[in-house]
Amino acid sequence: MTAPLAHPTPFSLTERLVGDRGQLAVFSEDSAIEGWLAAERALARAQAEVGVLSPAEAEAVCRAARLAAVDREALWRTARTVGYPVLGLVRQISGLLPEGPDGRVHYGATTQDIMDTGLALQMARSLAALDRGLGELGDALAEQVTEHAATVMAARTHGQQAVPTTFGATLATLLGQFTRHRRRLAEAEPRVAVVSLFGAGGTAAALGPHAAATRSGMARLLGLHDAETPWHVARDGVAEFGWLCALLTATCARLARNVVDLSRTEIAEVLEPGGDHRGASSTMPQKANPITSEIVIGLTGTTGALASALLRIQEAGHERAAGEWQTEWQVLPELAVAAGTALSETTALVRGLRVDARRMRANLDHDGGLLMAESRMIALAASTGRERAHGLVHEAAARTRSSGRSLTETLREVLVDQSLGALLSDVPARPDDYLGQARQMAEAAVRHWRAEPAAHPEPLAPLALLASA
Structure with missing residues (x-):
């Protein structure tokens, strides 16, 4: 029988199938504890720089504040009692130090x-x-x-x-x-x-x-x-x-x-x-x-x-x-x-x-080519005005849906009925002729993306830098 996990967590099917390994590592238990240890090491080093701690005291703290030295079971037992893990972590670091430096860990924080x-x-x-x-x-x-x-x-x-x-x-x-x-x-x-x-x-x-x-x-x-x-x-x-x-x-x-x-x-x-x-x-x-x-x-x-x-x-x-x-x-x-x-x-x-x-x-011709209704309204509007053009094309669209014929046919009928048949020659007939700035927008988006620099470089690696051998 498999031994139970020391710290069981709810099973997430999403995480199991596709969970991002990088972000899971960033927010892992090891990463959290190492971050706290790095903060304690940096605090000791910074205090040594201004004379609050001696260089020897700071180095001793850095040597003790190592992930491998942490007793996880004791850390989480204490954290459960206190409500937070830092008190227990500081006591573990202090316990690895000789008298003197042991009282300089977490100084003022x-x-x-x-x-x-x-x-x-x-x-x-x-x-x-x-x-x-x-x-x-x-x-x-x-x-x-x-x-x-x-x-x-x-x-x-x-x-x-x-x-x-x-x-x-x-x-x-x-x-x-x-x-x-x-x-x-x-x-x-x-x-x-x-x-x-x-x-x-x-x-x-x-x-x-x-x-x-x-x-x-x-x-x-x-x-x-x-x-x-x-x-x-x-x-x-x-x-x-x-x-x-x-x-x-x-x-x-x-x-x-x-x-x-x-x-x-x-x-x-x-x-x-x-x-x-x-x-x-x-x-x-x-x-x-x-x-x-x-x-x-x-x-x-x-x-x-x-x-x-x-x-x-x-x-x-x-x-x-x-x-x-x-x-x-x-x-x-x-x-x-x-x-x-x-x-x-x-x-x-x-x-x-x-x-x-x-x-x-092929899908452009679905619904009798009604996709081109706006283009035909705009073309007619130059001669008839927008409101009348809208009404004419709306009528043609209604005939298209009820009869199953194409918008080109029904619009010709409507224009002939209104004695406006000559205007049909000015109307764009192909979707390719009514793309506006679609291509230019695509090109601009790519250009702007490629001009955008990376947000910021990888942060410094302070955890290894500050951890003394």
């Missing part, structure tokens, strides 16, 4: 300083990983936009055919969103990757006259940004990180939703990547379900629900939260993993997308 600094390290690494994933997705999408800039298809509004467009133009709006998201990642990083060192009540009193210099040095050593005011209860940066994760996931879901709709049997213009039994049904041998799109759509349903908690975490009062902080512990890792998973799954979807340009072309 508070629990949330250490945990928030560790969280900032995680969020910085998460943002960098999200940017890499976004870069891969954007590049794959830009290739599809370029390839299909002139692939004519029906634009759809309210789920119905509207006017002609190109597949590249429809994808261009998504590429534009991802371009803006990349900019948002870059803009958010200085507000998210921020050190925390302000002590128990946010005044930094216990840190003494060197508080600001110590905090600045700690930030530099960790590759984080400095802070002038405490963020123990000012959680807008944390919420911004969560919203970015939700925004990325939602945009991926918009793309996935379009794929699901366009892959319907009656439309069949776009299909997911193929493969033996990919998306198969257990009873219907013909099925090839859009399983990747479904996963991505499911992820945004989850992130939408989780994102509502980001408003609640900002309600924390006074100088310390009373429950709102604990909400983050559950919500932030799940949002980050969902965003990373959505990006990687959508990238695979875009790279393997199967586009049927002939089916797109």
Whole structure:
């Protein structure tokens, strides 16, 4: 019989099938503990730089604050009693030090300083990983936009055919969103990757006259940004990180939703990547379900629900939260993993997308060619005025639907009935002649994407840098 897990967690089928390994590693138990240890090491080093600790004391703390030295069972037992893990962690570090240095660990800091600094390290690494994933997705999408800039298809509004467009133009709006998201990642990083060192009540009193210099040095050593005011209860940066994760996931879901709709049997213009039994049904041998799109759509349903908690975490009062902080512990890792998973799954979807340009072309004539109704109204409006032109084409459209004939035939009838038959020669007859700026928009979206730099480089590797051998 298999031994039970030491720390069992609920089984997640989504995570098991497609969970993003990178984000799971960033928010793993090891990563969390190592982040707290890194904060303690950096604090000791920074205090040595300003003379609060001796260099020897700081080095001793750095040698003791190692992941391999942590007794996990004792750490979590103590944390369950205290409510937080840092007190037990500090006692374990102190227990490895000789008398003297053992009293210099965590000097002047508070629990949330250490945990928030560790969280900032995680969020910085998460943002960098999200940017890499976004870069891969954007590049794959830009290739599809370029390839299909002139692939004519029906634009759809309210789920119905509207006017002609190109597949590249429809994808261009998504590429534009991802371009803006990349900019948002870059803009958010200085507000998210921020050190925390302000002590128990946010005044930094216990840190003494060197508080600001110590905090600045700690930030530099960790590759984080400095802070002038405490963020123990000012959680807008944390919420911004969560919203970015939700925004990325939602945009991926918009793309996935379009794929699901366009892959319907009656439309069949776009299909997911193929493969033996990919998306198969257990009873219907013909099925090839859009399983990747479904996963991505499911992820945004989850992130939408989780994102509502980001408003609640900002309600924390006074100088310390009373429950709102604990909400983050559950919500932030799940949002980050969902965003990373959505990006990687959508990238695979875009790279393997199967586009049927002939089916797109054939569908343009569906419904008797009513797709061209607006073009004919606009052409007639120059002579008749927009309102009258709208009425004429509306009448022709009604005859088309009731008779099953084409819009070209019924409009000719209506114009002859109104003694306006000569105007028909000025009306565009082909969808290719009524694409407006579709191609230019596709080209612009690709150009803007390729001009957008990566959000930020991989953060420094302070954990290895500060850990003494």
